[in-house]
Each structure stands twice: as C-alpha cells, then as structure tokens.
Amino acid sequence: MSRSYYESNARARIAGLLDANSFHEWLPAEARVTSPHLATLEQPAAFDDGVVIGQGSIAGKNIFIAAQEGGFMGGAVGEVHGAKIVGVLERAVRDHPAAVLLLLETGGVRLQEANAGLIAVSEVMRAILSARAAGVPVVVVIGGQYGCFGGMGIAARCASAIIMSEEGRLGLSGPEVIETARGVEEYDARDRALVWRTVGGKHRYLIGECDAIVPDSMEAFQQAIMTCIENGDDWSLEALKQEHQLLNERVKRFGTCKDGRDIWRELGWADPISIAMMDNDEFVKAAQGHRTKNN
Amino acid sequence: MPSPAEKIWDRERQRRNRKLERASSALGASLRDKVVNADLAVRLLEAVIAPGDRVCLEGNNQKQADFLAQALTRVDPARVNKLHMLQSVLALPEHLDLYELGIAEQVDFSFSGPQAARLARMVGKGQIRIGAIHTYLELFSRYFVDLTPHVALVAAQSADAQGNLYTGPNTEDTPAIVEATAFKNGIVIAQVNELVDKVPRVDIPGDWVNFVIPSPRPHFIEPLFTRDPAQISEIQVLMAMMAIKGIYAEYGVQRLNHGIGFDTAAIELLLPTYAASLVLKGKICSHWALNPHPAMIPAIEAGFVKSIHCFGSELGMENYIAARPDVFFTGPDGTMRSNRAFSQAAGHYACDLFIGSTLQIDMAGNSSTATLDRISGFGGASNMGADAAGRRHASPAWLRAGEQRRTQQPGIPRGRKLVVQMVETFREHMQPAFVAELDAWKLAEFANMPIPPVMIYGDDVTHILTEEGIANLLLCANAEEREQAIRGVAGYTEMGLGRDLRMVENLRDRGVIRRAEDFGINKRDATRDLLAARSIKDLVRASGGLYQPPVRFRNW
Numbered sequence: 095m096s097r098s099y100y101e102s103n104a105r106a107r108i109a110g111l112l113d114a115n116s117f118h119e120w121l122p123a124e125a126r127v128t129s130p131h132l133a134t135l136e137q138p139a140a141f142d143d144g145v146v147i148g149q150g151s152i153a154g155k156n157i158f159i160a161a162q163e164g165g166f167m168g169g170a171v172g173e174v175h176g177a178k179i180v181g182v183l184e185r186a187v188r189d190h191p192a193a194v195l196l197l198l199e200t201g202g203v204r205l206q207e208a209n210a211g212l213i214a215v216s217e218v219m220r221a222i223l224s225a226r227a228a229g230v231p232v233v234v235v236i237g238g239q240y241g242c243f244g245g246m247g248i249a250a251r252c253a254s255a256i257i258m259s260e261e262g263r264l265g266l267s268g269p270e271v272i273e274t275a276r277g278v279e280e281y282d283a284r285d286r287a288l289v290w291r292t293v294g295g296k297h298r299y300l301i302g303e304c305d306a307i308v309p310d311s312m313e314a315f316q317q318a319i320m321t322c323i324e325n326g327d328d329w330s331l332e333a334l335k336q337e338h339q340l341l342n343e344r345v346k347r348f349g350t351c352k353d354g355r356d357i358w359r360e361l362g363w364a365d366p367i368s369i370a371m372m373d374n375d376e377f378v379k380a381a382q383g384h385r386t387k388n389n
Numbered sequence: 390m391p392s393p394a395e396k397i398w399d400r401e402r403q404r405r406n407r408k409l410e411r412a413s414s415a416l417g418a419s420l421r422d423k424v425v426n427a428d429l430a431v432r433l434l435e436a437v438i439a440p441g442d443r444v445c446l447e448g449n450n451q452k453q454a455d456f457l458a459q460a461l462t463r464v465d466p467a468r469v470n471k472l473h474m475l476q477s478v479l480a481l482p483e484h485l486d487l488y489e490l491g492i493a494e495q496v497d498f499s500f501s502g503p504q505a506a507r508l509a510r511m512v513g514k515g516q517i518r519i520g521a522i523h524t525y526l527e528l529f530s531r532y533f534v535d536l537t538p539h540v541a542l543v544a545a546q547s548a549d550a551q552g553n554l555y556t557g558p559n560t561e562d563t564p565a566i567v568e569a570t571a572f573k574n575g576i577v578i579a580q581v582n583e584l585v586d587k588v589p590r591v592d593i594p595g596d597w598v599n600f601v602i603p604s605p606r607p608h609f610i611e612p613l614f615t616r617d618p619a620q621i622s623e624i625q626v627l628m629a630m631m632a633i634k635g636i637y638a639e640y641g642v643q644r645l646n647h648g649i650g651f652d653t654a655a656i657e658l659l660l661p662t663y664a665a666s667l668v669l670k671g672k673i674c675s676h677w678a679l680n681p682h683p684a685m686i687p688a689i690e691a692g693f694v695k696s697i698h699c700f701g702s703e704l705g706m707e708n709y710i711a712a713r714p715d716v717f718f719t720g721p722d723g724t725m726r727s728n729r730a731f732s733q734a735a736g737h738y739a740c741d742l743f744i745g746s747t748l749q750i751d752m753a754g755n756s757s758t759a760t761l762d763r764i765s766g767f768g769g770a771s772n773m774g775a776d777a778a779g780r781r782h783a784s785p786a787w788l789r790a791g792e793q794r795r796t797q798q799p800g801i802p803r804g805r806k807l808v809v810q811m812v813e814t815f816r817e818h819m820q821p822a823f824v825a826e827l828d829a830w831k832l833a834e835f836a837n838m839p840i841p842p843v844m845i846y847g848d849d850v851t852h853i854l855t856e857e858g859i860a861n862l863l864l865c866a867n868a869e870e871r872e873q874a875i876r877g878v879a880g881y882t883e884m885g886l887g888r889d890l891r892m893v894e895n896l897r898d899r900g901v902i903r904r905a906e907d908f909g910i911n912k913r914d915a916t917r918d919l920l921a922a923r924s925i926k927d928l929v930r931a932s933g934g935l936y937q938p939p940v941r942f943r944n945w
Contacts, residue, residue, distance in 0.1 A: 097918055098917070098918060098923060100923075101916075101917045101923060286944035287940070287944055287945050289944065290944050290945060294944075370945030371926075371930075371934065371945065373930075
C-alpha cells in the first residue's frame, strides 16, 4: 500500500522519506523549546513549535531536513519555528550535507507573533540563499493539506528546486486573503476548482514554478528528491539571468489571462479542461513542450 | 332499506369526473391531450383540488416536485383551503408556506430535514397540525388504507402527450404515490422536465396520469448521499475496522443496508482494502438495499458487490450506474429505476443488517435524532433499523443473531436482524452521544406528541459500536447488564464515566463488550491509508471517469 504524503503529518513524512532509522532530531519535543509569544497570549503551544528538524539520510546520502506541521496553527511561522529552520540551514553552511530538505506546509507568518514572525521568515529566505551559496542544494517539497503560502511562498522560490504533487498549493496571498482584500468577484476562495487552477501543483508545474510534479506517494516524492539532489544546483549568474528572462516573458505572455485555463490554452493545450483529471504520468508526458520551462 | 340497485357505489368516481370537467372548462382549448402549459398550473390546481382534500405533494428524500409546490402556494385560499397534505419529506420552504397562507392545515409526513426548525416553530404557534410522523413504509402503506390522496402532484424526467412518464433513475416514491391515487378515484398531475414524442421507458403508464405540465426548469434533486472521503477521520477508520472484523465477518453478513454518514462511508471504503486483506471478499457484503453511494465505487470495482437495489439515485452516479447493469437495477433503456417503497421493504425484510449513526443514545439503547427545537421526523433508519419480527426465511447471519439472543431469552428457534448503532462517544462541538434521557421526550411534550420520536428502539438494537469497542446487546441477560454494556463503550461521556468497573470487566470477559485489541486490531493500523479512496477525485478515477460529481464536491 502506498503511503500518502498529503495525509501524513510532519513526523510521518520524515519517516516516510528518509532511510529507515536514519533520522536524528535536533531540539526534539522533549526539549520543549516553545514559543514565548503564544505563552504570553495564553494560546496552546506545541513542544516542537510546529516544526521538526534534524539530520538523516536518503539512499545513504547525508541530508538535513525541516518539516512543518500543518496540524499546529496551519504550519504558521513563529520566532522559534523560524529560528529552527534557519538553524538547519546555517548548520548546512558549516557541515555541507548533500542537501537540505524543506517540507513546507504553512499559511505564512504566525500572526500572533507579528514582527518576530516576519523577521523569522526573512531570515529563512536569507539562510536558504546562504546555503545555496555554500554549495548545498535546498530542495522544497510541497504536498500537504495547507499548501505553502505567505512569506514562505517566497522562501520556497528561493530554493534550488521545488517538488509538488497536484494536491499541493503554492502562492503568496492565500485564496481567502485575496477574497477578503479584493472581493469575491476578484477571487472566489470557495470555488475549489478555481483555487487549484491558480495555485495548485499542476498549474505551478506548467508555469515553471515547480521543477517536478509527482503522484501523492512517499516513494514518488523520495524518487524526485534524489533526482533533484543528483541534478545539483545551478547557482550561476547565467541561470539567474535566464530565470529573470522567463519571468519577464511570463508577464508579457499571460498578463491579461483571467484564469489558469487561459494560460494553459496559451501554452498550447488544446483541451485545458482535461488536465484536471489526468494521472500524474500522463500529465507530465502531455506537458512536454506545453510549459514555460523545458523538462 | 334501499335495494342494492338503488345504492350509489361510485360517488368518488363521480366526484373525480366533476373535477375533471371543471379542469377541462378552466383550461379550454389550451389543453392538448394531457399537456397543460406551465402558466395555467394554478388554474388547474384550483379546478381539481377541493377544500379539505388530501393532497400528496411529491417531496422525496432527493427529488422534489418543486414547480407544483410553488404553484400550490399561489392558489386562491378562498377556493382551495383546509388541505390535508401527505408528504414523505418536508424539504422546501413552500411546503410550509401552505399553512401560513391558509391553504393547508394538516400534514402527515416522514422527514422534514432542512425545514425541521421552522416546523417546530409553526407547531408551537399552532399554525400546523401534524397527523402523525411516519416511517416511510407506514406512510406509503397508509396511502393504500386510510390516507389515500385525492390529488397527487408528482415529478418526472419526461412525459409524452398521452401522459406516459419516465422518471429517470430518481423514480423514488412516484410509483407508490401514483398507484394509490390513480386506482382510488384520485387525480394525478405530473411536472416534467421535458415533453418528448416517446419516453425512453414507461415508468408510470399514461392512463394512470391525468395531466402533465412541462416545468419551466428541471425539478430539484439534492445529492444527499455523497460523502467526501477526504473528511473521514482515523477514528472512523478504526470503527470501520471493528465493524468489519467484529460484526460483518463474525456473522457473515451478506445482505445489508448502510445509513448515510462518514462512519458508514469508511466501512464502504475499507471493503476493497482491509476486508479484502482478511479474505472476506465473497463472504460479506454481496447484496445491498442502498442508495448509489459514490463511496461504494471501489468496492463494486473490486468485485465485492453482486447487487444493489436503490431507494433513489444520486447526482453524478447516473453514467456509472448505467455502465454496471449487473449490479444495479436498470431498465431496457439502460438507466436505473429506483423505488423507495420496495427498497425500504427489502431493507426491512430481506436484509440481515442495518448499520447507521445517530445523535443520542440512552441507557436502554433507544436512539434519536430529535432535538427540542427541531421536528425532523424519521429518515429511512427507523424501518431499516428494526427487527422485522414477522420474518421467516433464514440466513446464517440472521440465525446466529437469533441463537445469541436465545442464550439469554430462551424461546422457539427464530432469527434476529442485526441492528448496529455506530457513533463516536462525542459528536461535533463535544456533544455526548450517550445521554441519560433523550431530547425526544422534551420534544414530545412540547409538540404534544403521543409518543417520543425515537428513531431506533433499544430492543431492536443488537450492537452499539464506538471508538471504545462493541457492546453486543444480544448477550445481555437483563436491563442492568444492558445498561452497563452501553456504559462500557460510552468512553469519557458522563454515562461512560458512570460505569460499574467490575461489571464492565465481567461483561468483557464474557465477550459482551469487545475492544479493538480483543479483535486483534492494532489501533496504530487505523490510518487513512487504508481507505480505498481518499478524495472525490480518487472515486472518479476508480470509476474510470464514469462518476461525475456535482461541482460542490470537486476541486477541479
């Protein structure tokens, strides 16, 4: 029976992705490093502050890992939570593991922690770039129930590679936030089909924001992670220029599109409606030549 | 004394004929064969409905004669009043508007669903008189005894000009209503979604139907039986494992009915995985009286299911059903025919097990979904969840349950239906499922009911299944043991905490109470990974794209 990544919690994901018994946790729950801000507000705390960090291996390769727990405050980033992720990345700069794996599931900053949370997210972004500069690839995995939104959506795009499942969602402002700020006419957050057409895994793959899309199983994610590590990280100026070029073209090409489907049609999909029901393999095959990046 | 020759024996028929004459003069040349224009619907109703008539307005569990319901609210109350309404389900606001408008005054019904709160308010204000709240089979039966409709207002998919009706898969209550009305001097009016030259199949013969009205919009159908597997909890998976291993396998249950809910959906989704791993395929769950639950798709595809007869249909399942005629009851045209009356009878007499959920269970095992501010009536559970004491034909499951009962209550050999209540000890908002007294008592007092509205009587219940285990009430010797058996699975509710620990341990030793570990179930195995489908999309895939879920259930 294949284990679902989407259905698992942070610890089950780590157990499912890393080599058996290879995981060593840093600041585990028994260390009880909890949020001081939540305590002030008399809010319930989590003994790991909603993120599990540590070291382990995949196919024998030394890996540092951080996994956000969507079940605790939607994976929101507080001061301690953010510091734990930063710590993993800074240690990677020192110790040079084969890669850092970030299993992101978050709505962004933990509002209760306000500025401390915002600063934490910006430190995560800087730390991701430091690790990459030190030659350690940072691979982001998004396939949980809460998606990856807010500042952590930006952090994700700072990484060397993003792996998603079609159930995964990646964005800056979440659907409810857009609806609240701009009105239901602009974006109906309850229209689940629209949400997935604009922030879902398949759409992110087609517009080149995620590098690999996989079916929702631990094995598939594991495989994709190994491929990403083997491919390494292109940190050259040339690659950066190319990325900027793509982003510029994207605005020109899709700037007037109202819906994911308009973009897919523009990308040359004859029957964009059929995309939703395609199996992952079939979709990846059909997407060749119909996404903004080459495979 | 008049001689037989002088006595009049066809007063009712004469009355009907006078109504039909009134209708034909009211409609004049606009009446084409049996077809009446939608804008003349009110005029037709005023012509054929007399004050005090019993009117059956087809409001089913799913399909609604909504256009005719609206038309009935627009008749002149000076001409049409004091009506006695007969309805399976009070679902639409119009169903209750009739009483505020002075058109109707009494109702006999089964289920009130979305109108339950308003109904309670209207009863409190004396605006509506309730004849009785029936189970479906009782209400249908009384259509043929002393509550025969004078006028029936029904809904169908299509009709021809001669009045032949095609109901489509949502046949539901229509045959029972029309048969009772048409053969006892009543008048049948059907709203149809379309008028056709030839109906795909004749569900109701044209000579049983007096008038056909093409409705300006298709009748409303509620997708009541779709449960998104994404919302099934791991507690529900654990309970489903216990149901399969502790009851289905234990008794060899082959013929059954499931209530609707996430608890039973979990069982359905565990058949091709967990039940298959226990080598139970072919040994349990082969024949069903059941609506076409989308959650059944994986079990059907895995070959678990031999047949399913349906009370009604389910939106989105039409193409899948049509493609599986070995399993579903389909017509020569390829589409399903459902029938609530027959499926209820089948569930009552032909099934060995009913399993369903409820809101409250008392210490005698009585259960109810009634709360003080809502008069919701009964769904299918009260017929399905009753031991048909008149049953004769034997089956292994039925015999074994009967045998277990006789260990405590000696008597002549006979069987017993398995009636299982499956509840988490705490419901939503931490409301305890186990209570000292059902809210139904207070409701009965408030609404002046002769008896409290109990959904399933304690003496019909054989098993109570919670996350804490299964209480087998068949093996209880007396009321005291029964109470302790129930308390023994009632978890941390007040009732559960009030258990007699020694007695409960003793009941467990005797196998009256069994816990997950007693069945060899490791609670850590109860994960959502066991579900054969974890999302609506999985169900669509399992159906090979044949299942087309309504928009609200899709994220694509």
